[in-house]
């Protein structure tokens with residue numbers, strides 16, 4: 425009797441204590457990325473790591489991804505939304521590749537089109553009453569959002585709900601973070617034109633123009649229109665100003681895959697949260713991998729580009745058939761020789777790259793794929809389409825992780841030669857193996873690191889890491905007021921000296937003239 429009562433009492437105390445701990449520590453976090461599978465995947469990965477620390481994690485996942493089963497939603501609370509978006513990934517892919525296949529380059533109009541595209545998306549999401557009601561209902565302690573000039577309208581969500589937010593993005597936002605930078609030392613994303621030893625004068629000129637364009641985009645392509653419309657109860661400031669209030673900015677980058685870049689203490693480079701530990705291969709990939717005694721080449725152009733024009737597939741198949749290795753290609757296409765080339769519209773990319781039998785990766789060089797290849801030390805042949813891919817491809821070449829080519833122009837013979845060079849010359853494998861070792865030693869599990877910092881700012885806030893430069897108006901940050909003041913002092917000084925001299929001269933000459941006349 426006694427002992428039963430005691431046990432019950434102890435159990436109650438334990439429960440109460442546990443419950444108490446839960447109450448004081450567990451927070452509710454919403455990780456809200458744009459409705460693009462590559463981004464939602466990194467957010468669900470980070471979400472699981474945060475949940476492992478005991479937090480209540482919610483990730484809004486668009487309807488089409490849940491139908492496609494294209495993201496792993498285990499271990500997190502899913503907020504289903506956005507039937508009105510349709511298949512958003514297909515729209516993004518079309519935007520990226522349509523012009524590319526037509527051999528047209530981007531013009532200024534395309535960029536204003538992009539700006540409008542993302543602003544329309546934000547307007548659509550901010551008008552989603554059900555989604556906002558859900559946010560109000562779960563009462564988040566923190567929002568996690570992407571920090572990118574074109575996506576910054578997302579910050580209106582936390583602003584309207586008066587909730588702090590942090591950023592998790594592949595993009596290091598120098599301008600928004602007020603990092604004092606040099607226009608010519610760091611190659612800018614979106615600019616794939618640089619060399620191993622740095623940049624030539626023309627390249628620095630180009631790079632500076634890209635930097636300045638981004639600066640003006642950041643400073644002037646901003647408005648408080650949507651803030652006024654969707655958060656009328658809050659002070660009317662621009663999205664740019666809201667953005668600068670982030671508790672912390674976590675950047676999915678590092679100097680091993682990318683370059684050394686200046687940063688302030690409230691920016692942390694965490695590596696990639698996209699890379700998962702590999703799982704065992706499923707069929708038919710497992711047996712195909714096992715029977716490929718000469719190794720395998722894995723070919724994918726991401727989840728959205730599953731179809732290529734005939735002239736491309738023809739030359740690629742032709743090159744693949746001449747290889748000693750077998751090929752696994754993610755594409756919607758019948759294989760001409762299924763024993764040699766396995767085609768499938770879905771492949772477990774990370775698990776395939778983790779196999780020691782995988783010798784080469786042929787890829788469009790999206791960021792996540794490039795990270796997976798580096799993590800598993802697989803040399804990569806980049807065939808970039810657009811966006812950040814040409815930049816990613818060039819840094820891969822510069823770092824000796826692989827080679828690149830224009831998929832439209834390369835012939836089947838050249839493609840074969842490029843792949844053979846990378847399969848036979850050991851230097852690519854050596855370089856990427858070193859990068860992989862270094863990365864694993866320094867970044868361990870990036871999702872844990874990311875979860876750590878998010879947890880940290882929920883406990884302590886991020887204010888102590890801020891630089892005063894992040895709180896002042898741009899003209900003060902650029903010291904324009906100081907420079908103008910100094911210029912005025914200089915002008916006044918020069919004028920004074922000039923006037924004094926003239927006065928003295930006048931007196932002397934006057935005297936001389938006077939004395940002459942005398």
Ligand SMILES: *[C@@H]1O[C@H](CO)[C@@H](O)[C@H](O)[C@H]1NC(C)=O
Pocket residue numbers: 473476477868869872
């Ligand atoms: C990452 O976090 C998980 C869950 O908290 C833990 O089990 C794992 O050991 C951590 N891994 C590393 C390398 O710190």
Ligand SMILES: *[C@@H]1O[C@H](CO)[C@@H](O)[C@H](O)[C@H]1NC(C)=O
Pocket residue numbers: 525526527735832833
């Ligand atoms: C684009 O260029 C490639 C070769 O550079 C050519 O084979 C292809 O037909 C061109 N496509 C179009 C739509 O003009």
